[in-house]
Amino acid sequence: MRALLVVAHPLEASFAKAAAARIRATLERRGVEVDLIDLYADDFDPRLTAVERASYFTTPYDARAVADYVERLQHADRLIFVFPQWWFNMPAILKGFFDRVLVPGVAFDHAPGGGLIPRLTHVEAIWVVTSTGAPWWATRLYMGDPVRRQISRGVKAFVNRKARFRMLTLHDMDRMTEARAGAFLGRLERAFRDF
Template sequence: MRILMVLAHPLEDSFAASVARIAKETLEANGHTVDLLDLYREDFDPRLSARERGSYFSDRYDSSAAASWIARLRAADGLVLVFPQWWFNFPAILKGFFDRVFAPGVAFDHDPAGGRIVPRLGNIKLFWALTTTGSPWWVVHLYMGNPVGRLLKRGIAAFCGKGLDFRMISLHDMDRATEAKRKRHLERVGALVSRI
């Protein structure tokens, strides 16, 4: 399987980078091909341009400025996102990736009758998120209603693909995680990813 792994963290020595490294090494050891797209290192601009937004509902969306990243998404069989949750949401650069790359004519088509959008990511069979959050599990799930999980599964994955293997693996309470807890989480990520 060809996996597009999208890393969204500004620090090269972040825990997210460690998670991406373990996941990538495990996938490659099991015969998969991994295309690592490090949004910060590739200087991805998350801002939707006036040209992109102006053509959003036209017959021909102008995706030319994001063409190289779109090509990588189209070439993939699976998508693995690696990112921290900040303020119970995606890092801005990852939100911009969705805005600019998961675009009309790429990830979905607008329903001509004005109804629900039509999924186009038939090539993507696997959609996983490897993430951390500074809050404890109960705050994320019980108090906040797991907003990132809902957005990814019910919004982006469901609207852009069909029959996806969706999974979100999170380390909660990251701000207080000990070295031992972080190590156990990396081992868990490696074990779960090895099943792909």
């Protein structure tokens, strides 16, 4: 089993980095090969280039600028995304990763007459670990949980509609305590034992 763990946070001492480290350690203890992509450490450019956009509906899509990420994605059978929610959405750097790496010829093909055909059908699971400054009710009830919808209905459909999806969110980070943060890290460790 090979997991691709993508983390998106600019601060080394962030909760997202601590969560990613706990997940990685848990999986490696189970014998899972973990490939970590730290988008900020890599200085990943989230901007879709003119060449990339121009080739979006041509064959083959020009993914040369992100070829290393494409190869790593294609070799994974589990995907994990770890990031904070800012303004009820993912960081722009992660959105750019989706825009530039989950592309035609890599994650999907355009179907004749419209629609898409997933190409990463070997991906068995997509898990998301995130945090938000808002309380759970604001994220879920008031905003409609936009990150969950975008990844579970959008990204998953482009990757593998049959992949297992799970999202673990630590809410109310603006009023976080060490005890609550520690309890959530423990919850992550237990959850990823079954990943």
